[in-house]
Amino acid sequence: MAQMRSRPATAGGIPDEGIRPTVDGERLIAVFSALVEPLGRSLPPSTEVVLHDLSKLPNSIVAIHGDVTGRRVGDPATDLLLKKLHELSEDHIVGYETHLADGRRIRSSTMIIRDVTGQPVAALCLNSDLSVWESVQDIATSMLDLTGMRKPTQQAGEPRIVPAQASDEAEPEVFVTDVDQLASHLIRQAVSNVDVPVELMQKRHKVAVVRDLKDRGMFHLRDAIDMIATTLGVTRFTIYNYLNEIADEDAADSDDEPLQIGKEG
Structure with a gap:
């Protein structure tokens, strides 16, 4: 489990002068910036890869591959990333679900990158549009029904497996361009x-x-x-x-x- 690290702050945990650039941080950002495109090309087209330079908050996006959320370089961080930095919570949130304004389901992961001193310097985010896979699932289900290959019904006494879902009470992450x-x-x-x-x-x-x-x-x-x-x-x-x-x-x-x-x- 990731360790929580302190950082200079004024009252209420507000960052003092924000997150400052560091030599090691700049090196890490350069390395990950160069990886965004090849990583994006290695993943399905329905996945977007985004890199944030936290010293540039709020307009922190410095590299992006894909077009799931419609954002570009120079666009701002999400509300979830701001809250995560404020809370100094664990470094990674993997596989959480949120929604875009048009109703599409998105599966996202947010990973905080730290320099040698432990200061957060960047965030690498993956956003996958699930609507593509839902369409594939619908087609597969339809084909299985047509060929009589439906899954057997659950037998009495068998454990019921329920897929993990995001909490209904959780606020969806908001992706903005301004x-x-x-x-x-x-x-x-x-x-x-x-x-x-x-x-x-x-x-x-x-x-x-x-x-x-x-x-x-x-x-x-x-x-x-x-x-x-x-x-x-x-x-x-x-x-x-x-x-x-x-x-x-x-x-x-x-x-x-x-x-x-x-x-x-």
Whole structure:
């Protein structure tokens, strides 16, 4: 199991100056960039290979082969990748299922690449369009039915095998081609979870929105403070204060001293 590693952070786990480029990181990114196309050509055409340079967040895609999600070099990371970096969770998520906006099922894997110091520097992602295989399955099923070669029915007492499925409660990963789309999605999800119209929100509701956005990795995006402040109808300094309150609460829960963001004005 991958080890969790710490990184410089301000209050609430927000990266201090983001993920910085390193010499070994640049070397790794160059190596994996050169592998994206041959790896993509070795896989079925329904699979997309994507490499993210994490020092370039949010517009982190530096190499891509395939056209499953419609993204290009220079497009942003997904909401899942931002959240994964914020949580410092295990390095790899393999074979999870999500959906595209047009309803197609996608099976994805996300692998974090670290330099010699343990800092995350890149993410290699595979996205496979399952609709192609579903069509093949439908054809095969139809042919087996026509030839009378249906599978035997399950006999009493035999164990029932159920294929693994993604949790119904899990939010699907969102693939976007614009940072504003990503920011709007994150904010919309956080506000929706509070289930109170912004104009009727009290302070506790707005703090809950900020905490949710922090957990989603929203603060990896430039101008996140201003975007959230505009949505909630408060000043950017109020957002700083909310973050400090959240950091204090988290520190109290873990009996650690809170890390403070300097207040302005």
